[in-house]
Amino acid sequence: MNVDIIKGASCGFCSGVMRAIKLAREAAQGDVRVYTLGPVIHNPQVVESLEKSNIISVDDIKGLSGGDTVLIRSHGITEELEEEIRRKKLNIIDATCPKVKRAQRICTNLAENYSKVFIIGISEHPEVQGILSRGSGRAKVISSLEEAAKEEKFRDAGILVQTTYRTEKFYEIVSELLKKGRVIKIENTICEETITRQEEVSELSLKVDLMYVVGGKNSSNTKRLFESSSKNVTSLYIETPEEISPRQLTGKKRIGIVSGASTPIDTVNRIEERIKKELKKSKKEGKKTK
């Protein structure tokens, strides 16, 4: 039996993550240590390799002092933390993804012009926290249709969205908020790369009979890809090749692989290799039992 393995065309880091890693590596030349606020990406191997290059992940800026170099990762940070960093006179490398930066600016702008601002997204996500902090106290995160339905009526509002949010869910929530107010400005801040990935997953999931969705279990954008894929086909959410078992592959003829925006292409390639290996093994065993 011939099995096709189809990888999504946009697998690997998104441009925002790629840029953050590049900026970190560039800054950590010579004997400069670069402290990143939280891991640049949620991938232990990558973080380990960065550590060897003098790029160290820290949870907060408490232990740092003037002259130390701190890198803001692609998610961005809150306005308060940014001010704190400035007060401490740390060297800042701002690797906030330009699309996130734009969403932050839009939030500030909407808060200046509308009495309420809704940020559609996962409230605990660092990107959303960073955007929220720019809402002059007028912004609020909406994470579900139910939350939107519970909202009271408002006079006017601005709406924006986490850059990696699922497009359909965004539309759904906005449609609900439409009923609550008379003047609404909507800024669809979902990034183009996110949209491409989502479209790819939707298309690919209709063509395969098993989908591997690769990414950190704590990755918000990978979760959304998994949700989309699961609607159409049996889907498995994995972080490493070790999670692949021969049983998953039994009887499958077309297997898809897609990945979140913070998954190294290397991980995706190793997963592809592992699938091939397992298929080969089971083919041999199949022949033996004949």
Added chain:
Amino acid sequence: MNVDIIKGASCGFCSGVMRAIKLAREAAQGDVRVYTLGPVIHNPQVVESLEKSNIISVDDIKGLSGGDTVLIRSHGITEELEEEIRRKKLNIIDATCPKVKRAQRICTNLAENYSKVFIIGISEHPEVQGILSRGSGRAKVISSLEEAAKEEKFRDAGILVQTTYRTEKFYEIVSELLKKGRVIKIENTICEETITRQEEVSELSLKVDLMYVVGGKNSSNTKRLFESSSKNVTSLYIETPEEISPRQLTGKKRIGIVSGASTPIDTVNRIEERIKKELKKSKKEGKKTK
């Protein structure tokens, strides 16, 4: 058998129509003739009574000349026609409904700030034509979900809506347009009275087993009330009491009456009387046949 007749609380003229008739009557004092551009309301009896008070409906301004008084009815007119009236130096009484006037201003404003403007409404409706003319050539009318689905992608757009449009249909069309662009400003210009009427019809239609929807067959807002009512209960769209037949009433226990924004309360009352009369008759006949 006891039959309940329930009239919608907001039956009768809406405030915009009431205001237009009041302005016309005030202007037509003494021997001043007032020419209205089209009938003030689509009701032959009312138009006839206005004619006796020197308020004459004309189709256009061709026959009029300087010094003549012309009344713009609640629907409003196009910017071009307004300029023509000014050029002709006619006396203008602007009875454009203030809510329509507001929608016209919003259209001008959206056209100044957005590359596209969508007016959700019935394209041939005079109100919509008037709003459209204020869109600096950037505005376009969308009349259905299908039309919205066919729209090409756009960078940014403003959306507004005919003041008497059906709220649910507006939301539906906006939800479709959401998918087409990234920056959208929505101005829900449906008037409060329209919303109240619609809510009333929706509630009442769930309580009765027959609904009379009263209004001109060419009245856009009455059509929408009829659509809403028909979803829940057998509904009859009538203009006059003469359209009521005993057969319609057979077996009905709760009968509702609602009316469009341009239906005189007098018509509604006469319809109520006619229903009562027919019910009485059939009761007597019922007794006779026993």
